[in-house]
Amino acid sequence: MSKQIQPVRGMNDVLPAEIGAWQHLERVARGVFEAYGYAELRVPIVEHTELFKRSIGEYTDIVEKEMYTFQDLGGDSLTLRPEATAGIARAAISNGMLRGARHKLWCLGPMFRHERPQKGRYRQFYQFDLEALGFPGPDVDIELIALTVRLWQALQLKRVRLTINSLGTPEARASYRERLQAYFRSHESGLDEDSRRRLEGNPLRILDSKQPAMRALIEGAPLLSDYLDPESQAHFAALRAGLDALGVAYEVNPRLVRGLDYYSRTVFEWVTDALGAQDAVCSGGRYDGLITQLGGEPTAAIGFAMGVERVVELLLQAGSLPPAATPEIYIVANGERAEREALRLAEQLRDALPGRGVLLNLGGGNFKTQFRRADRSGARLALILGDSELDRGVAAVKPLRREDGQTDCPLSELPARIASLL
Ligand code: HAM
Numbered sequence: 001m002s003k004q005i006q007p008v009r010g011m012n013d014v015l016p017a018e019i020g021a022w023q024h025l026e027r028v029a030r031g032v033f034e035a036y037g038y039a040e041l042r043v044p045i046v047e048h049t050e051l052f053k054r055s056i057g058e059y060t061d062i063v064e065k066e067m068y069t070f071q072d073l074g075g076d077s078l079t080l081r082p083e084a085t086a087g088i089a090r091a092a093i094s095n096g097m098l099r100g101a102r103h104k105l106w107c108l109g110p111m112f113r114h115e116r117p118q119k120g121r122y123r124q125f126y127q128f129d130l131e132a133l134g135f136p137g138p139d140v141d142i143e144l145i146a147l148t149v150r151l152w153q154a155l156q157l158k159r160v161r162l163t164i165n166s167l168g169t170p171e172a173r174a175s176y177r178e179r180l181q182a183y184f185r186s187h188e189s190g191l192d193e194d195s196r197r198r199l200e201g202n203p204l205r206i207l208d209s210k211q212p213a214m215r216a217l218i219e220g221a222p223l224l225s226d227y228l229d230p231e232s233q234a235h236f237a238a239l240r241a242g243l244d245a246l247g248v249a250y251e252v253n254p255r256l257v258r259g260l261d262y263y264s265r266t267v268f269e270w271v272t273d274a275l276g277a278q279d280a281v282c283s284g285g286r287y288d289g290l291i292t293q294l295g296g297e298p299t300a301a302i303g304f305a306m307g308v309e310r311v312v313e314l315l316l317q318a319g320s321l322p323p324a325a326t327p328e329i330y331i332v333a334n335g336e337r338a339e340r341e342a343l344r345l346a347e348q349l350r351d352a353l354p355g356r357g358v359l360l361n362l363g364g365g366n367f368k369t370q371f372r373r374a375d376r377s378g379a380r381l382a383l384i385l386g387d388s389e390l391d392r393g394v395a396a397v398k399p400l401r402r403e404d405g406q407t408d409c410p411l412s413e414l415p416a417r418i419a420s421l422l
Helices: 016-035 049-056 061-066 085-094 139-154 170-185 193-201 203-208 212-219 230-246 308-318 336-352 367-377 387-392 411-421
Strands: 046-048 068-071 077-080 103-112 124-133 160-166 266-272 280-286 301-307 329-333 358-360 381-385 394-399 407-410
Touching: 016 103, 016 124, 016 139, 016 308, 046 049, 046 085, 049 061, 049 077, 049 085, 085 103, 085 124, 085 301, 124 139, 124 308, 139 160, 139 230, 139 266, 139 280, 139 301, 160 230, 170 193, 170 203, 193 203, 203 212, 230 266, 280 308, 301 308, 329 336, 329 367, 336 358, 336 381, 336 387, 336 411, 367 381, 381 387, 381 411, 387 394, 394 411, 407 411
Parallel strands: 329 358, 329 381
Antiparallel strands: 046 077, 068 077, 103 124, 124 301, 160 266, 266 280, 280 301, 381 394, 394 407
C-alpha cells in the first residue's frame, strides 16, 4: 500500500456527522442576517498581500507571522485571506459600490492563519462576516449588536457575554500611543521580546499580550478611555445608552484593543466560558478610516466576524440542535428483475413525494443484509420488492419503527399509502 497522505495541520474535515450543526447554524444565521437587511456576497479567498498589510497592519500578529503568503506563477505576492473585512472593503471599492451609497453585506467562508493549532484555534477556520458600509453610527453599532443578541437567542445559546470598548479616533489614539510608549519605555526591562519589538511600531499591541509575565505591567498602563476625544466619548455614550434601552447586557472592558489595526471608536467581543482558552466567538468594531486607506472615498463602516467552529462547538455542548434528517423510505429489492424495477420505482416516488428521502438498496444482498441497512439508515418505512410482489403488481410496505405488520399495496397506490403512513 502507498503511504497515506496526511491532512494539513490545523485544517479540518467537516464530516457528515457534524454537518447538521453547521447547516443549522447557517440556516438560522442567514435568516437573522436577512431580517436586518444584510445581503450575501462572495469574495475571493486569495488577495494581493499588500491588501492585508495595509489594512490589518504591519505590526499585528496576523501580518507579522500568520499569513499564508506565496508567489504565484506570474510573480505576484498573494495571500490566503486571514479575515474577510479587507477583502470586502476592497470589493466595495473595486466594484464602485460606494459613492455615497450604503451597503449591509455578509459572507461566509474559510480564513487562513498560521497559528499554533489547539482546540478552537485552527489554521483554516470559517467565519460569518458582516459589514455595514456607509453608516457612521452609533445607531448601526447598536443594531449590529442587537443582531448578534437575536442570533444567540435563535440558536438558544446562553453562555456568551458581551464586552465593549471605544478606541477613539486615530488622532486620540496617537496621543494615547505616545503616552503608552513612554510608560512602556520606562519599564523596558520588563517587556518580553514581542512587546519590545512592538514598542516602536505599535505599542497598543502590547496590551494584547497574553504572556502572564506581562500582566502586571499591562494592568498598570494608562487607559485609552482617559484619552478619548469628545466625539468618540459621545459616540460611546450613545452606544451604551442604546444597548441599555434594548436591555442588552454588556461589560465595558477598557483593555479590549483587538488584534487588527483598522479599528476606530466602537469595538466589541462576545466571549464564552465554555470553550477554554479560545473564548472569543464573535468580534468586531468600527473601521471608519479603512476604506480611505485602501484608496476608496471616505466611508464610515462597522462589522464583525464570528468563528463558525467555535459557535458549532457551543451548539453541540448546549445540545440545542434540531434532529438530524434521515431518509424516510428504504427500498429493499431481491432478484435481478426486482432490482431493475426498484430503480424505476424509486424515481417515481421521488417525483410523487418531493422532499421525502427515498433510499434504494444498492449493491444487492440477501433480505437480512438489506433489512439491516434499512434499519441503520434510520428510514421509517421499508418497501419490499421481490418476484412474488412483482407478479402481483404490488410492493410490501413495512413500518420499521412501529410494530404494525407488513401489508401489500398496489404500485399505483404507493404514494398515497406512504403519505398516509409517514
Ligand atoms: P478576529 O477577532 O480576528 O476579527 O476574528 C473574529 C472571530 O473569528 C474570532 O472571534 C473567533 O471566533 C474567530 N477566529 C479567529 N481566529 C481563529 C482561529 N485561528 N480558529 C478559529 N476561529 C478563529 C476579524 O477577523 C475581523 N475581520 C472582524 C471584523 C469584521 N471586524 C470588522 N468587521
